[in-house]
Amino acid sequence: MDFRLNEEQQMLQDTVARLVRGEYSFEKRLEFSESDLGFSEHFWKQLGELGLTAVPFPEELGGFGGTGVEVQSVMTELGRGLCIEPYLQSVVLGGGLISQAGNDQQKEQWLGGIASGETRAAVGLQEPQSFYDLNNVETRAEKSGDGYVLNGRKSVVIGGHCADVLVVSARIGGDTQDADGISLFLVRADAEGLERRTYPTIDGAKGCDLFLNNVTVGADALLGAEGKAAEVIEYQAGRAIAALCGEAVGVMEVACDLTLEYLKQRKQFGVPIGRFQVLQHRMVDMMSELEQARSMAILAASVADEPQSDERRRILAAAKNVIGRSGQFISEQGIQSHGGIGMTWEYNFAHYAKRLIMINHQLGDDDFHLERYATLLQAS
Amino acid sequence: MNMNYTAEELAFRDEVRAFLDKKLPADIAAKVKGFRRLSKEDHQRWQKILSEQGWYATHWPEEYGGVKWTPVQKHIWDEESCRYGVPRSIPFGVNMVAPVIIKFGNEEQKQRYLPRILSGEDWWCQGYSEPGAGSDLASLKTRAVREGDHYIVNGQKTWTTLGQHANMIFCLVRTNTEVKAQEGISFLLIDMNTPGITVRPIITLDGEHEVNEVFFEDVKVPVENLVGEEDKGWTYAKYLLTYERTGLAGIGLSKAALQHLKELASRRLKNGKPLIEDTAFSQRIAKVEIDLMAAAISNLRIIASVEGGGVPGAESSMLKVRGTEIRQSINDLARRAIGPYAIPFVEEELDLDYDGDYLSDENAAPLAAQYFNNRKLSIFGGSNEIQKNIVSKMILGL
Ligand SMILES: Cc1cc2nc3c(=O)[nH]c(=O)nc-3n(C[C@H](O)[C@H](O)[C@H](O)COP(=O)(O)OP(=O)(O)OC[C@H]3O[C@@H](n4cnc5c(N)ncnc54)[C@H](O)[C@@H]3O)c2cc1C
Ligand SMILES: Cc1cc2nc3c(=O)[nH]c(=O)nc-3n(C[C@H](O)[C@H](O)[C@H](O)COP(=O)(O)OP(=O)(O)OC[C@H]3O[C@@H](n4cnc5c(N)ncnc54)[C@H](O)[C@@H]3O)c2cc1C
Numbered sequence: 001m002d003f004r005l006n007e008e009q010q011m012l013q014d015t016v017a018r019l020v021r022g023e024y025s026f027e028k029r030l031e032f033s034e035s036d037l038g039f040s041e042h043f044w045k046q047l048g049e050l051g052l053t054a055v056p057f058p059e060e061l062g063g064f065g066g067t068g069v070e071v072q073s074v075m076t077e078l079g080r081g082l083c084i085e086p087y088l089q090s091v092v093l094g095g096g097l098i099s100q101a102g103n104d105q106q107k108e109q110w111l112g113g114i115a116s117g118e119t120r121a122a123v124g125l126q127e128p129q130s131f132y133d134l135n136n137v138e139t140r141a142e143k144s145g146d147g148y149v150l151n152g153r154k155s156v157v158i159g160g161h162c163a164d165v166l167v168v169s170a171r172i173g174g175d176t177q178d179a180d181g182i183s184l185f186l187v188r189a190d191a192e193g194l195e196r197r198t199y200p201t202i203d204g205a206k207g208c209d210l211f212l213n214n215v216t217v218g219a220d221a222l223l224g225a226e227g228k229a230a231e232v233i234e235y236q237a238g239r240a241i242a243a244l245c246g247e248a249v250g251v252m253e254v255a256c257d258l259t260l261e262y263l264k265q266r267k268q269f270g271v272p273i274g275r276f277q278v279l280q281h282r283m284v285d286m287m288s289e290l291e292q293a294r295s296m297a298i299l300a301a302s303v304a305d306e307p308q309s310d311e312r313r314r315i316l317a318a319a320k321n322v323i324g325r326s327g328q329f330i331s332e333q334g335i336q337s338h339g340g341i342g343m344t345w346e347y348n349f350a351h352y353a354k355r356l357i358m359i360n361h362q363l364g365d366d367d368f369h370l371e372r373y374a375t376l377l378q379a380s
Numbered sequence: 381m382n383m384n385y386t387a388e389e390l391a392f393r394d395e396v397r398a399f400l401d402k403k404l405p406a407d408i409a410a411k412v413k414g415f416r417r418l419s420k421e422d423h424q425r426w427q428k429i430l431s432e433q434g435w436y437a438t439h440w441p442e443e444y445g446g447v448k449w450t451p452v453q454k455h456i457w458d459e460e461s462c463r464y465g466v467p468r469s470i471p472f473g474v475n476m477v478a479p480v481i482i483k484f485g486n487e488e489q490k491q492r493y494l495p496r497i498l499s500g501e502d503w504w505c506q507g508y509s510e511p512g513a514g515s516d517l518a519s520l521k522t523r524a525v526r527e528g529d530h531y532i533v534n535g536q537k538t539w540t541t542l543g544q545h546a547n548m549i550f551c552l553v554r555t556n557t558e559v560k561a562q563e564g565i566s567f568l569l570i571d572m573n574t575p576g577i578t579v580r581p582i583i584t585l586d587g588e589h590e591v592n593e594v595f596f597e598d599v600k601v602p603v604e605n606l607v608g609e610e611d612k613g614w615t616y617a618k619y620l621l622t623y624e625r626t627g628l629a630g631i632g633l634s635k636a637a638l639q640h641l642k643e644l645a646s647r648r649l650k651n652g653k654p655l656i657e658d659t660a661f662s663q664r665i666a667k668v669e670i671d672l673m674a675a676a677i678s679n680l681r682i683i684a685s686v687e688g689g690g691v692p693g694a695e696s697s698m699l700k701v702r703g704t705e706i707r708q709s710i711n712d713l714a715r716r717a718i719g720p721y722a723i724p725f726v727e728e729e730l731d732l733d734y735d736g737d738y739l740s741d742e743n744a745a746p747l748a749a750q751y752f753n754n755r756k757l758s759i760f761g762g763s764n765e766i767q768k769n770i771v772s773k774m775i776l777g778l
Binding site: 126128129131132133136155156158176177197199200201202203207209267268269270276278279332335336339340342343344345346350351353354357358361362365367370371 | 509512514515516519538539582583584585586587591648649650651652655660661664715716719720721722723724725726727739740748749751752753755756758759760763764765768
């Protein structure tokens, strides 16, 4: 057994690390965040030029044919830099859904652009009532001629504000919570009847809610078999969870480093506050949470691109549960160990702390995945 | 043992309710209940109403315009006002500097400052903490040197809550560097409009401007602004801190926040049913409600024990730790209750006058921000670690 990255994987991670270090100072990130686009166009282009947006795609698309481990290496470094580019949404999720469910023509049309970074995708899988359950879909797709008419609302589509194409789920049959009857559609950003309500996110990125009012799409917009998208969505959400775990580990690493450094440097009562045992033990607990998270992230990466199974489901639910809890612990205890300074906008730690909490609100929080794990436990 | 209110206490509660029914402005209550931003004007408008009723200064003796409430009456007021959505009174004037002036100030200071606090003419802020002096407050460095009938003040205060609204600041300053740290500190009242004072905002992680840095450069402060004796400021400061701590458990605020959480969880859906009917989530709420029930009784026990007067001792430190943890848990659950909608930060919805469509629940916008903001509860007013140090030293003899 060897838990280390191989040479190629290490080179990949180093490439991303160098790029992030060069482009992403804390001050610049704030600027990117406040811009209209909500991230750095320039950085995004470089991700494309260096082949990083192509990592999970096959070689003929300029990619590495990378799997969970490679994607996670990229995400960890993006996490360390607290990068706000929509890599997860466009490359991992958007690209993943099209790769898995798309027909040759759809793949040809979209994947090249997504892999090169020239096209940005985002995914609308959640709805106001769905509360993390991706099978909970009310948006309707009705057949009309040889195409479809879409009506409904998709919520918290990170990166949706600047996406060229949106992959949305809509129900063609069945009841709100049925797995059966869900389809995926490719909707162009300029489609008539598509409205976006854009907003900043509390952790510095941008997203939108999508309002679909009689959006008419052709038959070629249907991604995968009609009414059978639930499995695809579940599988790709699993890949995204593994990727998000990688990001979380990167964020936690920096959060722990910053806290440890501060404990050594900040003096009160004539000594570094790291001399107080309560803070020493807390720092040990934070590192131990980080290690738990790292282990689960590695495990998640190892199954991310394996065929679906209850074992894969269990591991991904477990990983997201651990990441959620560790992230919250490190965020809260890190702030507390810093004292007032840990809550200020001008200090980067606070932004890492916020990101960790918000990762828990993406793709299901620790409660959601605990319940999911428990259900799978009963089934096994 | 008798855990019921007396007939007089019940009558008092009715009186409080009648007053709040009639006098609490609906727009202000709506802001408080929806965790919206309150303006300086909102605070001042409400303070005026309270002052007219004679209920603003509940810690003061009657001769200075205070009202003599028993600890139980104060508790009733706290409970009812939180339930109704009364804005938290800004404590720095009425509950912090005033008790110090009343106990240690001279007659002139009482005549000058107390009426101005009652009328709302002065807005005070607290200048204790410095960049190098947080938990170790006594290590503060802001220097005051006497020159004739003035002190010349140089240095920096930080974390000054709502200093941007204040026209007065009470400061701990170093007047003697020759003695033990605690013995060279004085308590000065400083007009914020004095030349040489600069206030700079500190933005917190939720984007809020609530705290500030205050810089002093050769600021001339008349010696008559010294409270009590020179170099005795530490005693006064500690006296004030015990006042500060008693209010920090925030039991009433937790009760209001819990009510808000339950209403929210009744509106939000999970698996097609109200979230509050979800077993796991309802048990999370139940657990914090039970903790709060226990803490509320602990609070009453402390209140009852000081019924004869005085301020509670180190027990209030334990309650501060508990109380703040409970409030933070409620904020955590409220953020969880809105699921993915914790992520968008729709700042315009923080404004009560907002008349557009709400992105999700009409009370969702402030929830994640409030969760982050309230991480402060376990940091300020003496961090929870410091409170535990106090308990282990003062009560346990460790
Ligand atoms: C079931 C069992 C089997 C054992 N088997 C063996 C054996 O085979 N061989 C052998 O040699 N010994 C053995 N031990 C003894 C064991 O190593 C000691 O119990 C252990 O080292 C703790 O010492 P103590 O019990 O004297 O507790 P103490 O050292 O007195 O500690 C009491 C408490 O104070 C805490 N404490 C002490 N110092 C600090 C500090 N600096 N900072 C913070 N907290 C501190 C401890 O964590 C503990 O909570 C065994 C003990 C048990 C219970
Ligand atoms: C939102 C906010 C509003 C505030 N408003 C005001 C105000 O209006 N006026 C004012 O004067 N101050 C105010 N403060 C300051 C507040 O009182 C200090 O933040 C607090 O005293 C902690 O100091 P610090 O932030 O410097 O942290 P530090 O003292 O540096 O503490 C850092 C960490 O070390 C721990 N620590 C320190 N000493 C010990 C010890 N001996 N044992 C164990 N652990 C220890 C702390 O608990 C904390 O976890 C405010 C703070 C905040 C965050």
